Amino acid sequence: MRFKLLFILLFIALNSYGQQIEQADKYFLYFKTWNFIKYYHPNLALGRIDADSLFFNYLTEIESTKDKKTLNKSLSKLLKQFPASHNTDIEVNNASEVLINNLDFNWFLKNPQITNRNKKAYLEILENRYTQPVHHYVPKLRYESEVPNERVYDFADKETIPLEFRLLALAKMQGAVDYLYPHKYLMEQSFDSVLKPAITSMVKCKSMLEYELLLLKLVASLQDTHSFGFFKQLKHRRDIFKNSFYPPFAYQIFEDGILVTDIIVPETCRISDIQKGDFITAIDRRSVEHRIGDLSSLLSASNHQALLHRLSYYAENLIWNLDNKQVDVEIVRDSIKTSKSVPFIEIGDSDALKPVNAYLASTQKKKSSSDDLTILNNDIAYFKISDTFRFIENVADEKVETHMDSIFAQARQQKGIIFDMRGYPDWGGFAYTYLIKNFGSTPHLYAKYYELNKEKIGTYVHNQDINTYYNADINIKNTPYNGKVVIIVNSETLSQSEWNTMNLQHLFPNAIRMGEQSAGADGDLKILNLPGKYQLNFTGNAIFYNDGSEAQRAGVKIDIPLMTPKEYIINKQDYMLKKAIEAIEE
Template identity: 30%
Template structure:
């Protein structure tokens, strides 16, 4: 007994002696992370605002990789010295900003340099950082910002294609690149749910712990989620992200197509008749709980790593609509083939079992692939433009291609034909494939004079972080510039635009324009993707692309489209019964409105 007591006391003494070391180690890690976060902010300010960087005399990656180890382990005095050395010579007597900015011409909501006032910085360092923040770039170009205002890659960002994801300094470089690109080039930073500087400090330890491709991709994905931008979902494309199956654990696949919604998962179609016959579930069933968990909570847990501007997009990504990779994220991270379902069928609630399909079975994989191929083949048969009866024309933006554009000799006839219609329905529920039709031909054919339908803001090369209004971009293109006149008088018939969560970016842009084409226009649909504006793409180590919205798009009144999306005049969301039907319920709703006016 005494021996046991002796060993217990010895163990307790050892633990007590060890505790101060643990606390000291934790304090040291905290200081290191703080140093890294501060360094990333200062390095980014030099990268985007200093004259030497603007003119190509600052190799941002090399400087970061050279300094990161010293910065991480520096005390306060050493940190300040390292930062002063990195900044180099700069005139600290530069005046504070006096650029005459106004709220219409410039978007200034993202500009906040209060972090420069940190008392841990010496007076001289604060003066230099303030001078950098005030610097005005008059060269008209920038080493790390694209000169073009439209969709573009961010220049001079190395890809490190052979990177193996096991070097802390390169992983932190990834964080520094992505964080600062958003800090200076993302117009909607002010609309994020979380403070971007707090996100940085939360992500520093995450990126320090990366040790393989999976943890690298997951960490970048966490950053993409934090910006609340649907365009960031591009990181998950199959040609970019490699470890989707591992990160989301999507081994099991449901035997049906489905639509995920806040209240439930609606079964739309089984993959084949045999699966339908052998399943206890039926088309039109609404799954309201899985393994005892309400669907709203179940989906919320599985949407944590899905980038999106709003919940409508979260549910879109959780569904199988437009599913070319076979992703079924609503059924990710499940542990076995059998799930207990609570199902709403008509007015009854049923408790049923669902047998999932195991993708490790080659026959199952082939079945899923065949289903996707069949869907693609069916889509190819859909017409981009067709008449419904004699008095309605339906234009499907996602199925109208350049080859379908009218020839000059046919314009007058087509204009007359469109204007003879009682109504024109424009379906924007799929990404436009022939943008020239909407930016040029349709307004021209309907007799619309050029008009400003939005405010368009692009990155200001003079002052990164600020976005400048580009006049003329908001006009539908070319008509005023090439001397072409709109054809005849303005069309005054009904224009109906169909929207939903698939209406994104260019689809939202053209919906904005068309909704203001005449005074007889109605949007019928639900919340859109909330990601208008051309993309910017940043290359990250490992050859990855990190994408985000690069331009600010607003209504003429200044109202945002980002995150909010295009607000419909008549809200329409298909019911479970609608989803199981053959007819397009939303199109039928538009036809009802044309006929009845309500």
């Protein structure tokens, strides 16, 4: 009986060893293995072996595998090329805090498709991994954007991209998410679960348009506002978004519709009976809510507010999805729903586009030419983060410090200060040096900045270097400000602007924090080359508040959430600034 049982178990084991393996699974494991070696083995980390060449060299063999046995044989051959280097410098980092949320080796440790012998080989590489500060495929400095030594493959004149390069694109994206993207664990769907069906689709892909669409969907799954603009590089973006027809009116997107905010072509709008304040709920009989849902699978945004805000950019024209210029819209006006037919403007019609171009020119944000402090209501200092370079633009270098000290001395005399963070900083020194010098106190580690841990790539180490947070060479005055402070944010508060906002919130702990949810993409930008001459932008460092709360996706902290009423939008009135002034005047 015992012999019979052993025979059955042996039969099951042998049958399992020879079982068929799905195409997506074998490529998936190959991608995982290649990236594992790329980031952990010294021969690739030091640039002795080119990672892309290695990928292509073994790809044909992986393609030919049919079952668990042949796949493990091919993986074993690959792993034997990279024996453990017996590194004695493991874990020398004495950092008190390391983020390990992303680290997950269950793809081989708990994978029944991987043999124990191969699992042991993976573990030997991991235990003897490369740990030095300079890595061939990792930015040398924490704030450097370009992921180094990633080749550019240009297929500009091709109708499609060869399969091996399409697969390389997927492998590179998987490596970036696993080892360089600190917020992998915040994704609503695991990247692995998104990638596997994408592999199958990528193998079947027959055109450049299909390739770009697959990349677009994968990038969207990152849910990172830093990645939002990926679509701008696509050669077939107009085919994907069907955005070749522009409306004769300006608009702003809401969750349940589109508000007409301005008239661009008056005669067209008059004939079509479109007015400012109309609220469009459907486009060609499809609800706006459904269209926003469709776009959320194509555009990367850290939070829903970031998506809605960026869909409102008229120049990008992403919301409409039109096959022809005549558009049927359902509108609500004075609580009455009606249907209208509106001719849109074709992008190739240069004459018809003239009012569109004039409108876009009129919306360009104008900066002040004065180097003086802006005073509102006679006693409120106002700083706009996207318009601070003007303070020093025409000031001699040797006089900058004195001039900035005088600006902040004047601000101190006011009963309140408003910091408007709705925009991107045009001068880093404003917050990094002079704001802290005049209003700060030491120590001033206002957030927790985690950078890539070179000793175990895929984890992130808490950076406590003072110069990461502010200019350590300045003499901070340690003089408190007793007036009221209001900080305004919205979805234009992105990346460095969010970082500076966290700085302000720490400088002024009693400040009133108001506005809309910010972009939720704090941390230095990284840029990865992908085959086809595309570049993937993503957040490369992790930022937390000192209490451990997330800044990524959630955005900066707000005390008073504000949503600008529609009448203020239509009348071009700054509701948030109005509320900020009221908060100080109370």
